[in-house]
Amino acid sequence: MTDATADPRSGRAARDGALQRGLKKRYAREARFRFYGLFAIAIAIGFLVLLLGRIIEQGHTAFTASQITVPVYMDPARIDRDYPQGTNFQLLVAQQQLARMGVVDDAQGTQATAYRTLLSSELKFRAADLVRRDPSVIGQTVEITAPMSDDADLYYKGEITRDEDAALRRVSDRQMEWLDDLKRDGSVTSGFNTLLFTQGDSTEPELAGVLGAVVGSALMLLVTALIAIPLGVGAAVYLEEFARKGRITDLIEVNINNLAAVPSIVYGLLGLALFINFAHLPRSSPLVGGLVLALMALPTIIIATRSSLKAVPPSIREAALAMGASRTQTVFHHVLPLAMPGVMTGTIISMAHALGETAPLLLIGMVSFVPGIPGAITEPAGALPSLVYIWENASELAFHERTAAAILVLLVFMIVMNAAAILLRRRFERRW
Incomplete structure (x- = not known):
């Protein structure tokens, strides 16, 4: 009786065949994943081109x-x-x-x-x-x-x-x-x-311009920046560097994250109740608009600043403390300057987000017809998002082309602000 011995070459061939089939499946999955990603990007770019093309087509005249x-x-x-x-x-x-x-x-x-x-x-x-x-x-x-x-x-x-x-x-x-x-x-x-850029709003389309809304938005963002940036950065620095970890800080962190997801119209209701009905601040003014947008921008600035502070290596803190620096000196002389690119990026992006908000402005009266150019933060003023809303709802056909033109002006402002954030981050960012 003879023992049947298996050919070792056949087993190796089987293993090689299984390996090749596995590699083919893996490469196929990778190819499908790349295709899905490129397809999704193509759809997004297509919708963006369609949107911008429609706006430019309607507003270039x-x-x-x-x-x-x-x-x-x-x-x-x-x-x-x-x-x-x-x-x-x-x-x-x-x-x-x-x-x-x-x-x-x-x-x-x-x-x-x-x-x-x-x-x-x-x-x-x-x-x-x-x-x-x-x-x-x-x-x-x-x-x-x-x-x-x-x-x-x-x-x-x-x-x-x-x-x-x-x-x-x-x-x-x-x-x-x-x-x-x-x-x-x-x-x-x-x-x-030229009247489109040198005049305020008007009941006659040929005389209507965006200057009043641009000045109103600028004054509103100025109030927002003066309030939200110091408070947001200060709160983030305290929570990340000085506050003791415990239930209270955990509760604060959860609420900050929740506030960042609250619909903007809720902030409009809060501003209407708090700043207008209770504090009796002037309605339709950049002051009230800036205060409302500051409340809305605070959570975003705090989250972005804390993320930037966390990105600074612990060795920077340890080295500063080892050289005899106090906790405050370590944070403000070493950690915060190194985190500043991320802080500036988050701040500018939150300001750009606030610039495009419309719902809070509708509730505080900044949707009213305001002719002329505002000269102070307490005077009635419009804003670019609310101007778009007013013109689009006007009955005259000529206002519709000006609506698209105002959208283009608003997009230019937002693109400039986002580009500034990207440039600042690339210019001052450090790789660890």
Whole structure:
């Protein structure tokens, strides 16, 4: 009887085959994981491009505007030298323009009224200001440059066309003919819309600008930074470096983490109850807005600062203490300076987050129409997020393109702040 011996080569081949199959499965899993990751990134980039593309498509026209330059005879019979603001310069210009074209108006002035709607009310203010500064222009013919009305501007931008139903559009066929004539004779020109960046909010779209909201947001962030940064950094330093570990500090840490996840509208309700109804601070002011956003930013700043302090190696503390430094000197002379890049990054990101908040501002009254530019933190003011909300809900079509333009301005501010955080971190970060 002979013993059957197994061929050692067959066993080795089987093991090699199993190993190869295992390697193939592992490589396949890695390839699928990379594909899923790239696919997720592609979807995110696609949605981002779609969002930005839609905003740019809708808002890029707001950065240009049409303006008219017309000769105006300052009729002494119709202009009050002492009170030029009372003169209807729009109607005066409309009648003179129709007369130059040889158009005979009816007794009700229907044609002049229709022509007047193509001119912005800014023409009236500029003409009155010219008379007030130099009364000698009365009786003379002077040229005045002013924006066109929002409907006329939309027509020149192609947003209003003859293809639309005449009953639904706000510019009639006759008005379109007048606008074409003005464009042909060079009376109307298009250029950069400086009013968008030099004016506050207005009920007339062609005169509305973002400067008031930008100043309001800047004042609000100033209040937020002056309150939230010292309190947040100080609280984080105490909790991480000086406070004794126990139930009380554990409870505080849990509450700080929970406060960071509280919806922003809750902070708006708190600000409404505490700062307006109880403390009677001025409603719709950057002071109240800054206080509310400071409460909202505090947990984020505390968490970011504590994480930065924890990242400093314990050897830094031990070396400073071994050289005779006190606990306070160790923290403020060695640990905190080394953690400062992370602290600055977390602070800037929390400020950028506060800049884009809308819900708390709605509850404290910063959604109201506020013309002009605020000059102090206690004056009524708007903010960029609330301005976007107001313009998007306006009935005039021209406000919608300005809504997208305001979003672009807000995005630029947030991109600049986030880029500053990244640059500061890369510039001062130390690798341990």
